[in-house]
Amino acid sequence: MRENVIxxxxxxxxxxxxxxxxxxxxxRCAALSDWxxxxxxxxxxxxxxxxxxxxxxSLGRLxxxxxxxxxxxxxxxxxxxxxxxxFVILTNDPYYAALMGSILTTWLGVSSILxxxxxxxxxxxxxxxxxxxASIMVIAALEMxxxxxxxxxxxxxxxxxxxxxxxxxLLLQLGRSQISVAGFSGIASSDFISIGLVVFxxxxxxxxxxxxxxxxxxxxxxxxxxxxxxxxxxxxFLFSTLTTDYFAVFTxxxxxxxxxxxxxxxxx
Amino acid sequence: xxxxxxGKDFLTATLAGTITASIVDIKIVLALCLSLIIAALLSExxxxxxxxxxxxxxxxxxxxxxxxxxxxxxxLKICSPSRRLVSVTLSNVVLPEGIEANVDDSxxxxxxxxxxxxxxxxxxxxxxxxxLKDTLGLFSKRVELEAEDFVIDCxxxxxxxxxxxxxxLSIVLGERxxxxxxxxxxxYSLEEYTTGTDRKNILWKxxxxxxxxxxxxxxxxxxxxxxxxxxxIQTVQRGKHSIPWVDCACEGVGSxxxxxxxxxxxxxxxxxxxxxVASIKAxxxxxxxxxxxxxxxxxxxxxxxxxxxxxxADICVTGFIELQNELLASExxxxxxxxxxxxxxxxxxVGDLAVIYTPEQDLAPLVNRVVGx
Numbered sequence: 108m109r110e111n112v113i114x115x116x117x118x119x120x121x122x123x124x125x126x127x128x129x130x131x132x133x134x135r136c137a138a139l140s141d142w143x144x145x146x147x148x149x150x151x152x153x154x155x156x157x158x159x160x161x162x163x164x165s166l167g168r169l170x171x172x173x174x175x176x177x178x179x180x181x182x183x184x185x186x187x188x189x190x191x192x193x194f195v196i197l198t199n200d201p202y203y204a205a206l207m208g209s210i211l212t213t214w215l216g217v218s219s220i221l222x223x224x225x226x227x228x229x230x231x232x233x234x235x236x237x238x239x240x241a242s243i244m245v246i247a248a249l250e251m252x253x254x255x256x257x258x259x260x261x262x263x264x265x266x267x268x269x270x271x272x273x274x275x276x277l278l279l280q281l282g283r284s285q286i287s288v289a290g291f292s293g294i295a296s297s298d299f300i301s302i303g304l305v306v307f308x309x310x311x312x313x314x315x316x317x318x319x320x321x322x323x324x325x326x327x328x329x330x331x332x333x334x335x336x337x338x339x340x341x342x343x344f345l346f347s348t349l350t351t352d353y354f355a356v357f358t359x360x361x362x363x364x365x366x367x368x369x370x371x372x373x374x375x
Numbered sequence: 376x377x378x379x380x381x382g383k384d385f386l387t388a389t390l391a392g393t394i395t396a397s398i399v400d401i402k403i404v405l406a407l408c409l410s411l412i413i414a415a416l417l418s419e420x421x422x423x424x425x426x427x428x429x430x431x432x433x434x435x436x437x438x439x440x441x442x443x444x445x446x447x448x449x450x451l452k453i454c455s456p457s458r459r460l461v462s463v464t465l466s467n468v469v470l471p472e473g474i475e476a477n478v479d480d481s482x483x484x485x486x487x488x489x490x491x492x493x494x495x496x497x498x499x500x501x502x503x504x505x506x507l508k509d510t511l512g513l514f515s516k517r518v519e520l521e522a523e524d525f526v527i528d529c530x531x532x533x534x535x536x537x538x539x540x541x542x543x544l545s546i547v548l549g550e551r552x553x554x555x556x557x558x559x560x561x562x563y564s565l566e567e568y569t570t571g572t573d574r575k576n577i578l579w580k581x582x583x584x585x586x587x588x589x590x591x592x593x594x595x596x597x598x599x600x601x602x603x604x605x606x607x608i609q610t611v612q613r614g615k616h617s618i619p620w621v622d623c624a625c626e627g628v629g630s631x632x633x634x635x636x637x638x639x640x641x642x643x644x645x646x647x648x649x650x651x652v653a654s655i656k657a658x659x660x661x662x663x664x665x666x667x668x669x670x671x672x673x674x675x676x677x678x679x680x681x682x683x684x685x686x687x688a689d690i691c692v693t694g695f696i697e698l699q700n701e702l703l704a705s706e707x708x709x710x711x712x713x714x715x716x717x718x719x720x721x722x723x724x725v726g727d728l729a730v731i732y733t734p735e736q737d738l739a740p741l742v743n744r745v746v747g748x
């Protein structure tokens with residue numbers, strides 16, 4: 108019982124942290140968007156995507172839907188694009204090429220808005236059911252990275268985003284340049300994003316420290332986790348004054364720590 | 376120190392998180408992974424320190440007494456200075472051979488030890504294996520501790536058996552009144568003369584005062600010895616058969632002791648206690664139980680001590696293997712003997728006064744050979 112409460116609270120923290128970062132994206136997106144003149148294709152993809160997400164989310168509570176089925180259903184438009192390629196080659200008609208581009212960008216724009224909260228919900232569900240910490244950590248990193256990317260992309264826009272196709276185009280253009288330069292983080296920074304990151308951090312630390320082992324009192328396990336967090340941040344603060352290379356500040360000490368732990372548990 | 380299943384998952388998670396976050400540059404996840412690795416290191420240090428500090432186990436009852444086949448329960452108090460940050464779980468308990476042990480660890484602070492002895496005798500020592508886990512449950516270490524002063528006394532079932540015994544006709548020479556008719560000097564009762572009665576016991580004065588012609592005779596009381604001595608003679612190592620043999624010896628001596636106590640004598644158990652003859656007196660069943668437990672720890676005797684034990688014994692308890700020594704066998708054959716069987720051993724000479732012990736065997740005739748006719 109207590110184990111489930113701890114799991115629920117820490118999972119809610121992690122999901123809420125990611126959702127706060129997503130909400131920065133969606134609020135900014137809503138402020139900049141003008142979707143009054145959507146094309147029929149955009150409307151079709153938006154409406155069907157809403158229906159698909161709603162159907163999968165509601166049916167998922169009643170039946171066990173295979174992940175592959177959800178992926179195919181949500182990415183249906185993406186599978187249409189390769190089918191249009193022969194038409195471009197055979198007819199040489201620019202309409203098909205434009206249609207391919209429109210489908211891709213619209214699908215990308217709609218998915219970034221609708222699929223993100225669904226993905227956060229599914230991730231939270233998997234945290235409640237999943238027993239593997241490794242998969243949770245990787246998915247959490249990618250979820251948070253994705254949301255930071257979306258928030259970062261829209262934070263750089265000053266003009267109007269006219270429809271989901273425009274949003275998709277923006278994500279493709281800015282995303283390609285941002286990832287090639289420095290990665291996801293550091294693109295956006297706001298108070299809300301900071302709050303989201305802190306909640307995400309605390310939730311994950313609690314989940315990793317408390318879930319799955321119940322012999323020691325919660326307060327003592329939290330004490331160890333807190334002491335480690337403080338030590339970690341002191342290290343980051345001190346070392347960041349010497350170098351800004353995140354690889355030296357984070358990755359190398361983490362790799363050294365993992366090596367020490369591995370060696371001490373495998374020698375003798 | 377080993378990684379637990381959770382520990383392996385934890386390390387894999389931090390490694391995977393570090394790699395993923397390094398590739399896509401998510402500093403918050405990198406900081407998270409770094410903090411988690413520091414937490415794991417800190418937790419490992421706590422466990423290593425706890426391991427160096429002393430952990431002790433103290434049975435709540437250091438001396439457990441029960442009958443053979445009965446289950447007894449004792450708590451095991453685990454004392455560790457680092458108990459708050461390190462979980463200590465009792466994983467296994469090893470008791471001396473011949474005792475079944477189960478652990479009820481529903482109370483993690485004081486697990487209960489369920490003991491069920493299969494053989495009678497005194498057993499000592501307890502070895503417990505503990506699993507120590509760090510604060511976050513990532514690492515584990517096994518520790519083995521021993522409580523040498525832990526003693527289990529398992530009384531033989533023969534002490535519980537009810538013995539229905541006709542009081543024996545006793546010898547004339549004895550230090551104690553037998554409270555039955557016999558051939559002692561004290562007056563016991565008056566009875567009518569029968570043809571088998573010795574005529575010298577007719578009380579002529581009483582006959583003269585009788586209104587009828589009945590002849591009255593004086594019946595004298597029995598005299599029984601104050602104590603009977605039972606000697607346990609072991610001269611050979613039995614290895615893995617030692618515990619069942621001692622069990623049979625305890626059962627047999629228990630039966631003999633109860634019979635002897637019932638006829639009103641005290642029991643003296645004689646055995647080798649490290650090169651000297653130990654003599655434990657028992658005047659009631661509880662003293663007999665304690666004496667039996669001491670007897671079960673008897674050492675192996677050399678022939679000199681065995682001879683001494685034999686000389687002082689009214690009843691001798693020994694095994695088939697001992698009687699393979701012809702010299703000892705010929706001496707033992709002169710005494711009433713309770714023989715405890717040994718596999719693959721055939722005694723050279725058991726004599727006419729020997730009884731081979733089985734749980735169903737009535738040992739009263741053996742006692743009668745000593746105190747009666």
